[in-house]
Amino acid sequence: MHRLMYTLNDLALMTMLSTRTLRTYIKKGLLQGTKRQTGWLFTEMDLEHFFEEPYIKESIEIKKRALINDFVEGNNPGCACMIYDYRCENESQAQELCDKLICKINVLKGRNIRFSFAYHKKSKIGRVILQGEARVVSKLMNQCIMEE
Structure with missing residues (x-):
């Protein structure tokens, strides 16, 4: 089951945009959310409008292309980059995969995992891009796929 609310850090992880950039988008009205004592929270509807x-x-x-280009050009030695297209029956199933990855990446603090996720409604494909230490990236993706 997928989450009902996302934090600013979750959104930064999903988009590869900095929390500072996301706060600027909030100020400009491009990103709607709820300010709580613990920080900003966003619903799936908030994210849908934002995206x-x-x-x-x-x-x-641009961030996704830069992530892949950095890898191809060898700017991150010792890193692996994995692009995985996952066929999803619906957007909810795609969101569940994204949520699993976010939770698992959040546990790996300090591992410098870069992550991007997008769901393409027309083709019903969830695209995951992960970059980081090869062993960690492979294990992370396998855990999420095996749980399906």
Whole structure:
């Protein structure tokens, strides 16, 4: 079952945008959420509206391309980059995979895992991009896929 609320750090992890950039988007009204004592929280609907913004889509795509280009150009020696397209019956199933990855990555604090996730409604594909230590990236992806 997927989560009902996401933190600013969860969103930063999903998009590869900094929390500072995300706070700027909040101030500009591009990102809606609820401010609590513990920080910002976002619903799936908040994220859906945010991801529909053309400017945001472009920013995230630029980050994804940079992640892959850095790997291909050898800018992160000792790292592995894994791109996995996962066929999903619906958006909810894709979101569950994303949620599992976020939870597992959050446990691995300090492991410098870079992560991107996008669901393509038309093709019903959830695309996961993970970059980090090869052993950790492989284990992380296998854990999430095996649980399906």
